[in-house]
Amino acid sequence: MSENSWSDRLLGGFRKTSDRLGSNLTGLAGDSARLDDATLDDIEDALIVSDLGPAAAARIRAKLAERSFGTQITQRELKQSVADEIAEILRPVAKPLEITAFPRPQVILVIGVNGSGKTTTIAKLAHLFTEDDYGVLLAAGDTFRAAAIGQLATWADRAGVELVRGPEGGDPASVVFDAVKQATDTGIDALVVDTAGRLQNKRELMDELAKIRRVLGRLNEEAPHDVVLVLDATNGQNALSQIDVFREVAGVTGLIMTKLDGTARGGVLVAAAEQYGLPIHAIGVGEQMDDLRPFDPDLVARVIAGVA
Secondary structure, three states: OOHHHHHHHHHHOHHHHHHHHHHHHHHHHHHHHHOOHHHHHHHHHHHHHHHOOHHHHHHHHHHHHHHHOOOEOOOHHHHHHHHHHHHHHHHHHHHOOOOOEEEEOOOEEEEEEOOOOOHHHHHHHHHHHHHHOOOOEEOOOOOHHHHHHHOOOOOHHHHHOOOEOOOOOOOOOHHHHHHHHHHHOOOEEEEEEOOOOHHHHHHHHHHHHHHHEEEEEEEHOOOHHHEEEEEEEEHOHHHHHHHHHHHHHHHOOOOEEEEEOOOOOOOOOHHHHHHHHHOEEEOOOOOOOOOEEOOHHHHHHHHHOOOO
Protein backbone atom coordinates (compact mmCIF):
# COMPACT_ATOMS: atom_id res chain seq x y z
CA MET A 1 0.00 0.00 0.00
CA SER A 2 1.42 3.39 -0.96
CA GLU A 3 1.85 6.13 1.59
CA ASN A 4 -0.84 8.17 -0.18
CA SER A 5 -3.36 5.36 0.01
CA TRP A 6 -2.49 4.78 3.67
CA SER A 7 -3.07 8.48 4.36
CA ASP A 8 -6.37 8.23 2.50
CA ARG A 9 -7.34 5.20 4.58
CA LEU A 10 -6.41 7.03 7.77
CA LEU A 11 -8.39 10.08 6.66
CA GLY A 12 -11.38 7.89 5.89
CA GLY A 13 -11.01 6.03 9.16
CA PHE A 14 -10.96 9.23 11.18
CA ARG A 15 -13.68 10.88 9.10
CA LYS A 16 -16.37 10.41 11.74
CA THR A 17 -14.04 11.72 14.44
CA SER A 18 -13.03 14.81 12.45
CA ASP A 19 -16.60 15.41 11.32
CA ARG A 20 -17.74 15.18 14.93
CA LEU A 21 -15.14 17.65 16.13
CA GLY A 22 -15.74 19.88 13.10
CA SER A 23 -19.48 19.98 13.69
CA ASN A 24 -18.86 20.86 17.32
CA LEU A 25 -16.56 23.70 16.28
CA THR A 26 -18.88 24.96 13.53
CA GLY A 27 -20.25 28.35 14.38
CA LEU A 28 -17.52 29.10 16.93
CA ALA A 29 -15.55 30.91 14.25
CA GLY A 30 -17.48 31.29 11.03
CA ASP A 31 -15.91 33.84 8.77
CA SER A 32 -14.15 35.25 11.79
CA ALA A 33 -14.71 35.40 15.53
CA ARG A 34 -12.94 36.88 18.52
CA LEU A 35 -11.12 34.34 20.66
CA ASP A 36 -12.50 35.40 24.00
CA ASP A 37 -13.36 33.42 27.15
CA ALA A 38 -16.79 32.42 25.86
CA THR A 39 -15.38 31.09 22.59
CA LEU A 40 -12.60 29.26 24.42
CA ASP A 41 -15.18 27.67 26.72
CA ASP A 42 -17.10 26.46 23.67
CA ILE A 43 -13.92 25.08 22.09
CA GLU A 44 -13.05 23.22 25.29
CA ASP A 45 -16.54 21.72 25.43
CA ALA A 46 -16.29 20.65 21.78
CA LEU A 47 -13.00 18.88 22.44
CA ILE A 48 -14.41 17.03 25.47
CA VAL A 49 -17.51 15.93 23.55
CA SER A 50 -15.17 14.65 20.82
CA ASP A 51 -13.51 12.26 23.32
CA LEU A 52 -10.22 14.13 23.66
CA GLY A 53 -10.80 14.16 27.42
CA PRO A 54 -10.98 16.98 29.97
CA ALA A 55 -7.23 17.21 30.61
CA ALA A 56 -6.28 17.47 26.93
CA ALA A 57 -9.16 19.88 26.27
CA ALA A 58 -8.04 22.15 29.12
CA ARG A 59 -4.45 22.06 27.89
CA ILE A 60 -5.45 22.96 24.33
CA ARG A 61 -7.73 25.74 25.59
CA ALA A 62 -4.89 27.22 27.64
CA LYS A 63 -2.47 27.08 24.71
CA LEU A 64 -4.96 28.74 22.36
CA ALA A 65 -5.57 31.47 24.88
CA GLU A 66 -1.83 31.98 25.34
CA ARG A 67 -1.23 32.28 21.59
CA SER A 68 -4.28 34.08 20.27
CA PHE A 69 -6.50 35.48 23.03
CA GLY A 70 -8.43 38.53 21.93
CA THR A 71 -7.60 38.15 18.25
CA GLN A 72 -9.93 37.40 15.35
CA ILE A 73 -9.72 33.80 14.15
CA THR A 74 -11.40 31.96 11.27
CA GLN A 75 -12.66 28.41 11.53
CA ARG A 76 -9.80 27.23 9.29
CA GLU A 77 -7.27 28.95 11.55
CA LEU A 78 -8.99 27.53 14.61
CA LYS A 79 -8.82 23.96 13.27
CA GLN A 80 -5.16 24.40 12.34
CA SER A 81 -4.39 25.73 15.82
CA VAL A 82 -6.20 22.80 17.40
CA ALA A 83 -4.25 20.41 15.16
CA ASP A 84 -0.98 22.03 16.24
CA GLU A 85 -1.83 21.60 19.92
CA ILE A 86 -3.01 18.00 19.46
CA ALA A 87 0.29 17.23 17.76
CA GLU A 88 2.16 18.70 20.73
CA ILE A 89 0.37 16.21 22.98
CA LEU A 90 0.89 13.24 20.67
CA ARG A 91 4.51 13.69 19.58
CA PRO A 92 6.12 12.65 22.90
CA VAL A 93 4.28 9.30 22.91
CA ALA A 94 4.85 8.33 19.27
CA LYS A 95 7.32 5.45 19.47
CA PRO A 96 7.50 2.62 16.94
CA LEU A 97 7.85 -0.89 18.35
CA GLU A 98 11.46 -1.65 17.46
CA ILE A 99 13.37 -4.93 17.66
CA THR A 100 16.47 -4.05 19.67
CA ALA A 101 16.84 -6.81 22.29
CA PHE A 102 20.07 -8.74 22.59
CA PRO A 103 20.33 -11.63 22.99
CA ARG A 104 17.39 -12.50 20.78
CA PRO A 105 14.48 -13.09 20.82
CA GLN A 106 12.69 -9.91 21.81
CA VAL A 107 9.61 -11.13 23.67
CA ILE A 108 6.46 -9.06 23.16
CA LEU A 109 3.42 -9.88 25.29
CA VAL A 110 0.23 -8.63 23.65
CA ILE A 111 -2.70 -8.09 25.99
CA GLY A 112 -6.22 -6.72 25.73
CA VAL A 113 -9.84 -7.64 26.27
CA ASN A 114 -11.51 -10.17 24.00
CA GLY A 115 -12.89 -8.41 20.95
CA SER A 116 -10.34 -5.59 20.96
CA GLY A 117 -8.70 -6.80 17.76
CA LYS A 118 -5.80 -8.34 19.68
CA THR A 119 -5.37 -11.47 17.58
CA THR A 120 -5.44 -9.70 14.22
CA THR A 121 -3.10 -7.03 15.59
CA ILE A 122 -0.57 -9.73 16.50
CA ALA A 123 -0.59 -10.98 12.91
CA LYS A 124 -0.28 -7.45 11.56
CA LEU A 125 2.69 -6.81 13.88
CA ALA A 126 4.27 -10.00 12.56
CA HIS A 127 3.72 -8.70 9.03
CA LEU A 128 5.36 -5.35 9.87
CA PHE A 129 8.38 -7.12 11.37
CA THR A 130 8.79 -9.55 8.48
CA GLU A 131 8.58 -6.61 6.06
CA ASP A 132 11.69 -5.32 7.86
CA ASP A 133 13.36 -8.74 7.43
CA TYR A 134 13.03 -9.85 11.04
CA GLY A 135 12.34 -13.47 11.87
CA VAL A 136 9.06 -13.75 13.79
CA LEU A 137 7.43 -16.50 15.83
CA LEU A 138 3.93 -16.34 17.36
CA ALA A 139 2.77 -18.06 20.53
CA ALA A 140 -0.89 -18.90 21.24
CA GLY A 141 -0.89 -18.05 24.94
CA ASP A 142 -4.68 -17.67 25.10
CA THR A 143 -5.29 -21.39 25.59
CA PHE A 144 -8.75 -21.05 27.09
CA ARG A 145 -10.55 -20.28 23.85
CA ALA A 146 -10.25 -22.73 20.97
CA ALA A 147 -11.50 -19.98 18.67
CA ALA A 148 -8.57 -17.75 19.67
CA ILE A 149 -6.03 -20.47 18.87
CA GLY A 150 -7.69 -21.24 15.54
CA GLN A 151 -7.95 -17.58 14.59
CA LEU A 152 -4.29 -16.96 15.42
CA ALA A 153 -3.28 -20.02 13.38
CA THR A 154 -5.18 -18.65 10.36
CA TRP A 155 -3.57 -15.23 10.68
CA ALA A 156 -0.12 -16.76 11.21
CA ASP A 157 -0.53 -18.55 7.87
CA ARG A 158 -1.51 -15.27 6.20
CA ALA A 159 1.51 -13.53 7.69
CA GLY A 160 3.80 -16.38 6.68
CA VAL A 161 5.10 -17.06 10.19
CA GLU A 162 5.14 -20.10 12.47
CA LEU A 163 2.89 -20.54 15.50
CA VAL A 164 3.59 -22.40 18.73
CA ARG A 165 0.38 -23.70 20.23
CA GLY A 166 -0.73 -26.08 22.96
CA PRO A 167 -3.90 -27.98 23.75
CA GLU A 168 -7.10 -26.09 24.48
CA GLY A 169 -7.26 -25.43 28.20
CA GLY A 170 -3.53 -26.08 28.59
CA ASP A 171 -1.05 -24.08 30.62
CA PRO A 172 -0.24 -20.77 28.86
CA ALA A 173 3.14 -20.58 30.59
CA SER A 174 4.04 -23.97 29.10
CA VAL A 175 3.24 -22.69 25.60
CA VAL A 176 5.35 -19.60 26.19
CA PHE A 177 8.22 -21.75 27.52
CA ASP A 178 8.18 -23.90 24.38
CA ALA A 179 7.98 -20.81 22.18
CA VAL A 180 10.97 -19.12 23.81
CA LYS A 181 13.01 -22.29 23.49
CA GLN A 182 12.12 -22.62 19.80
CA ALA A 183 12.76 -18.93 19.11
CA THR A 184 16.14 -19.10 20.84
CA ASP A 185 17.20 -22.32 19.14
CA THR A 186 16.22 -21.10 15.67
CA GLY A 187 17.57 -17.55 15.95
CA ILE A 188 14.20 -15.81 15.80
CA ASP A 189 14.30 -12.03 16.29
CA ALA A 190 10.83 -11.41 17.73
CA LEU A 191 8.48 -13.67 19.67
CA VAL A 192 4.96 -12.23 19.84
CA VAL A 193 2.75 -13.84 22.51
CA ASP A 194 -1.04 -13.78 22.60
CA THR A 195 -2.55 -13.77 26.10
CA ALA A 196 -5.98 -14.27 27.60
CA GLY A 197 -8.31 -11.29 27.52
CA ARG A 198 -10.47 -12.15 30.49
CA LEU A 199 -11.15 -9.33 32.91
CA GLN A 200 -13.97 -10.93 34.89
CA ASN A 201 -11.43 -12.18 37.42
CA LYS A 202 -8.50 -9.79 37.65
CA ARG A 203 -6.73 -11.94 40.23
CA GLU A 204 -6.80 -14.99 37.95
CA LEU A 205 -5.45 -13.00 35.03
CA MET A 206 -2.79 -11.39 37.23
CA ASP A 207 -1.66 -14.79 38.50
CA GLU A 208 -1.54 -16.17 34.95
CA LEU A 209 0.54 -13.28 33.67
CA ALA A 210 2.82 -13.47 36.71
CA LYS A 211 3.45 -17.15 35.96
CA ILE A 212 4.28 -16.34 32.34
CA ARG A 213 6.69 -13.67 33.55
CA ARG A 214 8.41 -16.14 35.91
CA VAL A 215 8.84 -18.66 33.11
CA LEU A 216 10.21 -15.99 30.79
CA GLY A 217 12.58 -14.76 33.48
CA ARG A 218 14.14 -18.20 33.84
CA LEU A 219 14.91 -18.28 30.12
CA ASN A 220 15.72 -14.60 29.54
CA GLU A 221 15.94 -12.27 32.50
CA GLU A 222 15.10 -9.27 30.31
CA ALA A 223 11.83 -10.76 29.05
CA PRO A 224 9.17 -9.70 28.41
CA HIS A 225 10.78 -6.75 26.70
CA ASP A 226 7.42 -5.21 25.79
CA VAL A 227 3.89 -5.52 27.18
CA VAL A 228 1.61 -4.04 24.52
CA LEU A 229 -2.03 -3.27 25.26
CA VAL A 230 -4.41 -3.38 22.29
CA LEU A 231 -7.33 -0.95 22.63
CA ASP A 232 -10.54 -0.78 20.62
CA ALA A 233 -11.14 2.86 19.63
CA THR A 234 -14.89 2.30 19.44
CA ASN A 235 -14.89 2.02 23.24
CA GLY A 236 -14.08 5.73 23.54
CA GLN A 237 -13.42 6.81 27.11
CA ASN A 238 -13.98 3.23 28.34
CA ALA A 239 -10.63 2.39 26.75
CA LEU A 240 -9.00 4.51 29.45
CA SER A 241 -10.38 2.30 32.21
CA GLN A 242 -8.86 -0.68 30.41
CA ILE A 243 -5.48 1.04 30.56
CA ASP A 244 -5.94 1.41 34.32
CA VAL A 245 -6.75 -2.28 34.79
CA PHE A 246 -4.04 -3.69 32.55
CA ARG A 247 -1.37 -1.40 33.98
CA GLU A 248 -2.21 -2.92 37.35
CA VAL A 249 -2.25 -6.56 36.24
CA ALA A 250 0.39 -6.58 33.51
CA GLY A 251 2.69 -3.55 33.65
CA VAL A 252 1.79 -2.10 30.25
CA THR A 253 4.73 -0.58 28.37
CA GLY A 254 2.94 0.64 25.23
CA LEU A 255 -0.34 0.91 23.34
CA ILE A 256 -1.80 0.00 19.95
CA MET A 257 -5.23 1.33 19.03
CA THR A 258 -7.42 -0.55 16.58
CA LYS A 259 -10.74 -0.05 14.77
CA LEU A 260 -10.22 3.65 14.17
CA ASP A 261 -12.08 3.25 10.89
CA GLY A 262 -15.75 3.91 11.27
CA THR A 263 -15.74 5.33 14.80
CA ALA A 264 -16.36 8.90 15.93
CA ARG A 265 -14.27 8.26 19.05
CA GLY A 266 -10.74 8.44 17.67
CA GLY A 267 -10.09 11.43 19.90
CA VAL A 268 -9.52 8.99 22.77
CA LEU A 269 -5.99 8.62 21.40
CA VAL A 270 -5.34 12.16 22.58
CA ALA A 271 -6.93 11.50 25.97
CA ALA A 272 -4.75 8.41 26.45
CA ALA A 273 -1.60 10.30 25.50
CA GLU A 274 -2.38 13.20 27.84
CA GLN A 275 -3.49 11.06 30.79
CA TYR A 276 -0.94 8.24 30.73
CA GLY A 277 2.01 9.24 28.55
CA LEU A 278 2.46 5.63 27.46
CA PRO A 279 4.12 5.07 24.08
CA ILE A 280 1.64 4.64 21.23
CA HIS A 281 3.33 2.21 18.87
CA ALA A 282 0.83 1.84 16.06
CA ILE A 283 -2.75 2.37 14.97
CA GLY A 284 -5.07 0.24 12.89
CA VAL A 285 -7.59 1.37 10.30
CA GLY A 286 -9.08 -1.59 8.46
CA GLU A 287 -8.83 -5.37 8.42
CA GLN A 288 -6.15 -5.92 5.77
CA MET A 289 -2.70 -7.16 6.76
CA ASP A 290 -1.03 -3.83 6.02
CA ASP A 291 -3.69 -1.69 7.71
CA LEU A 292 -1.59 -1.42 10.89
CA ARG A 293 1.07 1.28 10.70
CA PRO A 294 3.45 3.04 13.09
CA PHE A 295 1.81 5.99 14.80
CA ASP A 296 2.36 9.32 13.01
CA PRO A 297 1.38 12.05 15.52
CA ASP A 298 1.38 14.98 13.10
CA LEU A 299 -0.73 13.25 10.49
CA VAL A 300 -3.18 11.97 13.11
CA ALA A 301 -3.46 15.44 14.69
CA ARG A 302 -4.30 17.00 11.32
CA VAL A 303 -6.84 14.29 10.55
CA ILE A 304 -8.59 14.58 13.94
CA ALA A 305 -8.84 18.35 13.57
CA GLY A 306 -10.10 18.03 10.01
CA VAL A 307 -7.27 19.88 8.24
CA ALA A 308 -5.51 16.90 6.56
